[in-house]
Amino acid sequence: xxxxxxxxxxxxxxxxxxxxxxxxxxxxxxxxxxxxxxxxxxxxxxxxxxxxxxxxxxxxxxxxxxxxxxxxxxxxxxxxxxxxxxxxxxxxxxxxxxxxxxxxxxxxxxxxxxxxxxxxxxxxxxxxxxxxxxxxxxxxxxxxxxxxxxxxxxxxxx
Amino acid sequence: xxxxxxxxxxxxxxxxxxxxxxxxxxxxxxxxxxxxxxxxxxxxxxxxxxxxxxxxxxxxxxxxxxxxxxxxxxxxxxxxxxxxxxxxxxxxxxxxxxxxxxxxxxxxxxxxxxxxxxxxxxxxxxxxxxxxxxxxxxxxxxxxxxxxxxxxxxxxxx
DNA sequence: TAAAAGATACATATTATATGTATCTTAAAT
DNA sequence: ATTTAAGATACATATAATATGTATCTTTTA
Numbered sequence: 001x002x003x004x005x006x007x008x009x010x011x012x013x014x015x016x017x018x019x020x021x022x023x024x025x026x027x028x029x030x031x032x033x034x035x036x037x038x039x040x041x042x043x044x045x046x047x048x049x050x051x052x053x054x055x056x057x058x059x060x061x062x063x064x065x066x067x068x069x070x071x072x073x074x075x076x077x078x079x080x081x082x083x084x085x086x087x088x089x090x091x092x093x094x095x096x097x098x099x100x101x102x103x104x105x106x107x108x109x110x111x112x113x114x115x116x117x118x119x120x121x122x123x124x125x126x127x128x129x130x131x132x133x134x135x136x137x138x139x140x141x142x143x144x145x146x147x148x149x150x151x152x153x154x155x156x157x158x
Numbered sequence: 159x160x161x162x163x164x165x166x167x168x169x170x171x172x173x174x175x176x177x178x179x180x181x182x183x184x185x186x187x188x189x190x191x192x193x194x195x196x197x198x199x200x201x202x203x204x205x206x207x208x209x210x211x212x213x214x215x216x217x218x219x220x221x222x223x224x225x226x227x228x229x230x231x232x233x234x235x236x237x238x239x240x241x242x243x244x245x246x247x248x249x250x251x252x253x254x255x256x257x258x259x260x261x262x263x264x265x266x267x268x269x270x271x272x273x274x275x276x277x278x279x280x281x282x283x284x285x286x287x288x289x290x291x292x293x294x295x296x297x298x299x300x301x302x303x304x305x306x307x308x309x310x311x312x313x314x315x316x
Numbered sequence: 317t318a319a320a321a322g323a324t325a326c327a328t329a330t331t332a333t334a335t336g337t338a339t340c341t342t343a344a345a346t
Numbered sequence: 347a348t349t350t351a352a353g354a355t356a357c358a359t360a361t362a363a364t365a366t367g368t369a370t371c372t373t374t375t376a
């Protein structure tokens with residue numbers, strides 16, 4: 001058939017941007033956890049993975065990634081741990097989703113010029129929609145997730 | 159730990175709305191295929207699945223669903239087949255994605271009142287972002303995917 | 317009534333995701 | 347200096363989601 005399209009999701013699903021995985025879930029929860037730590041305190045991978053009852057090893061990878069991205073600081077060795085490297089008011093939710101859903105690849109058209117096929121039109125339409133999704137998320141910061149009454153409370157608790 | 163959150167994606171990933179699957183891919187391609195058929199013509203599941211080299215059976219389900227939704231008309235028996243039930247100008251892309259990604263469930267809070275937790279705040283934030291995604295898609299119609307030169311051409315070809 | 321089409325049910329295969337095991341490196345406490 | 351507790355890294359396995367395959371039933375019309 002003349003108007004055969006090989007694949008649409010291959011072009012649209014830019015690395016599963018929207019497919020939020022547990023990886024992102026754990027990452028966001030870790031950030032919330034760290035945000036609620038009293039100032040000057042650290043948390044360990046073991047502590048967080050046990051608290052949330054999630055795989056220590058998945059969390060390991062996530063923590064490593066957040067550390068590389070300078071969102072948190074990690075410290076090896078005895079007495080080490082991790083803590084936020086930025087204020088919760090400066091950690092953007094949309095950016096975190098983009099970071100954690102890092103399988104995102106910018107898919108180039110196979111052979112230019114190609115953007116005259118229905119699949120390629122769809123690609124642009126979905127790219128716009130994806131951008132709308134991210135832009136919407138980018139209106140929020142980690143601090144927006146914390147409860148007003150939690151913030152002062154927890155800094156006293158420990 | 160006091161601020162334990164059981165799951166985020168469980169509340170946010172509303173039925174994998176964003177996780178566009180091949181199911182949706184095939185569905186959209188089928189609609190494009192049908193839109194390019196000469197007026198009065200029908201296509202069969204076999205024809206389309208062979209053209210796109212996709213699973214006949216998956217397509218079977220998709221066609222069935224599109225038929226139930228009155229987007230297309232299906233006709234059994236010898237000489238049967240399927241064709242668009244609406245003009246391409248009236249088939250909305252966002253609506254089709256919502257239809258085809260039909261695993262969407264509106265997730266209710268487990269036990270009200272619950273929307274005071276970080277997870278629940280995130281739920282709202284992601285719901286807004288998802289809506290932005292859909293709204294963006296809803297600006298387009300099936301007709302927007304067809305090439306200007308294809309439309310008249312193909313109606314002559316067969 | 318035979319053939320061609322969609323409808324339906326269920327089994328299997330494939331792929332993506334998540335978890336588990338093991339070991340290495342680093343750094344502080346002893 | 348040595349031990350210990352922490353993250354870093356690599357790879358294997360398990361689980362779950364997705365996609366495909368096989369079979370049969372129902373409908374319709376030539």
